[in-house]
Amino acid sequence: MSETELHEEAAAPESQLDEDDRLKPEFVSAVLDAVDEGDDEAAHVLVAPLHPADIADLIELVPSERRADVVTAISDLIDGDVLAEMNDWVREALVDALEPHQVANLAAELDTDDAVAIIEDMDVEDQREVLRALDPDDRAAIEEALSYPEESAGRLMQRELIAVPEHWTVGDVLDYLRGNDELTTDFWEIFVVDPSHKPIGTCELSWILRTPRAIAISDVMKREQTLIPIDMDQEEVALRFQKYALISAAVVDLSGRLVGMITVDDIVHIISQEAGEDILRLSGAGEGDINEPVLLTVRTRLTWLFVNLGTAMLAASVVGLFQGEIAKFALLAVLMPIVSGMGGNAGTQTLAVVVRAIATNQLTESNTLRMIWRELRIAAANGATLGLAIGAGTMLVYGIPWLAVVIAAAMVINNVIAGLSGVLIPVTLDRLRVDPAVSSAVFVTMMTDVMGFFSFLGLATLVGLGG
């Protein structure tokens, strides 16, 4: 979060939001109408009471070709806070349209982490120009942040924090905070450091408030702390915040010195994003952002679809082995998609559970074997039930005993294969340090398609159904 003035931040008036905190379509239309009529004043009156997060939403909800007009009409309301809340793609397009000195003015208002988020996606040349326009301290801070890998703690952290020496009393801390206007106002804990600036303890503000002035800060602080290495990936930072219920945490460089702070409000977006990403990755939808340029989306999805085309052709070639049988007994072609499809459904269920369990650190080496055993039992139970149902149904409709037996048996086999590959494939990929959410689904579907066709058509051939 940025350092807004204490009284400035306005909550969105309830009337412009629906019951899910989304801007009402009437409101979005009203703003667009005002902009259309060139009535910037009216647009301003409408938008001014909104929270920065809602102004960001407004810009996202407006059609992309209209965004520049809207932003121009209410330009003085589009401050750094609004940009920080905005979708990456939408922000990037807006920032591209601004002059470097305008970007510099916006960035200067913000904490390092938010300024970096705005600047990091620009072209190198534009970046350089923005940095030149910043004052030396801000520039140094942002340049350093940009030197860390993307999505690392170094990019996420803000350098604005409160660090005090351990020999201070609570009174010293209060006097220091009250006497230095340039200090950040957004902090939830203060860090106690040794002379070499290494953190030795953390102190929640409530503890300071509840302690008399004369007590030493080192008697109030908690010595055990969760430190974040500066090169840690943001996904791990998010898991650590979640696991230990942190509000803020100290970021340390390789020599263990305190260099920044990450606060939970910057992490909640990442927690939600990382948790939501798996569904998009499993389905091969890439980032899946609805604001992504269409051409990029087409490219991402096509890549995945072509990989799947390969496995679909492999599965088709299995069917090809049994063309003769199908020609003689076309009912096999009618029923075979049921076996492969149900295997695919069962495999996807297991896969979703396993991918989530891996992502949330619930599935580790200690319980992998147990998980495999668990899924095997579930698969056997489901397969047996479905097999019985489809076998009975087939007997009833077609009255061919061997056909009923074959489809029931194939259903059991394919369900067990679905369950096993639904666990084994993501677990193996995770061990190989490949993201299981990205690549598991192709392999699992391949297994259930190929084995679904093979078990059903193969068994049918064995018992002479196609002869």
Place this chain on the structure above:
Amino acid sequence: MSETELHEEAAAPESQLDEDDRLKPEFVSAVLDAVDEGDDEAAHVLVAPLHPADIADLIELVPSERRADVVTAISDLIDGDVLAEMNDWVREALVDALEPHQVANLAAELDTDDAVAIIEDMDVEDQREVLRALDPDDRAAIEEALSYPEESAGRLMQRELIAVPEHWTVGDVLDYLRGNDELTTDFWEIFVVDPSHKPIGTCELSWILRTPRAIAISDVMKREQTLIPIDMDQEEVALRFQKYALISAAVVDLSGRLVGMITVDDIVHIISQEAGEDILRLSGAGEGDINEPVLLTVRTRLTWLFVNLGTAMLAASVVGLFQGEIAKFALLAVLMPIVSGMGGNAGTQTLAVVVRAIATNQLTESNTLRMIWRELRIAAANGATLGLAIGAGTMLVYGIPWLAVVIAAAMVINNVIAGLSGVLIPVTLDRLRVDPAVSSAVFVTMMTDVMGFFSFLGLATLVGLGG
């Protein structure tokens, strides 16, 4: 979070955790070995330095039939904090094994929200016994919390908070906090209330710390605040925390009086859970918790599989219409799964993107039409590309021009159907207030299967391929 003593909470020693903050399997085995040998002392030495969240993980990682032994061996380390961090299913089983007075002792240590989490899953009779064993204040607080619906703000909130009248100065607040030992130590903001106990402003602790004693608290507080109605669903609470980057928020009852507080550390779990739930719901894996009893999991997944069996039989019946053609030209049966499968993949991609966009409030009435148009263009582009590829491939392998044309055309048709149903189905369900993550996949797969078979086999029949 509970009110732990300031210095008590120990961070997990790095050596027992791997680089992803998971307990190492060797460590889990070492604890199990100690318990096996009846050496409770050794187990205690191993586990004592762990953070409560890691002790909770340890219990989860141990096989379920061994959990009681481990808990007995280190019973004095299993405090309320550990239980609060534990998976619901694992905790429920443990709590069932405890005597009501033991549960009451654990609950008494905790803030209302954590105590409620432990008690809410018990049988009504056991609940009553635990409540009887609590002291009257705790009992009243917990009974009231239990009177609100599950997963509502009333269950999530803690009643322990700091509220002060608006005429106080910063100095009054400091004296009040220092002079009342029974006040909670875990708070990040204080609430300013009017004489009828309605919140009129919120004050971050950092603002208080930076302000001289003589200043009135009403000059420091922020008047605009995000209030949480007591009956709000936890998913909406989580979205609101995320959107407005809240650290804590006041919960108000129906008459607008301040009755509790929700802090972000209780919300991060919900944010992650809600964001991760969609993948499990889309795949029909229910809660997808790996600690869920196997029978319950089988039942949840079977329900979904039977629904899908219905749609698979519908798709099969479409194939059945073309049995005659397939018997004459079995190659149709070989190629038809490619068309339906690729449509399924494309539909799942769109579905995942749309379900996420709905869940994160990015897709609203204002941009639905644009989203449909966007997905239509993507589907047309992907369909055309895939159609060309598969058409060319078919021509190359089989040398039958009409077959190549038919499969290419069917691929385009089915991709467009996939894209359209991938948007229209979840959007329609959302309008009807049905969770799109739960039920969309069945309909989308049904569309892509049925239309995939129908367009391919139908076109083939039209051009006389099966004749």
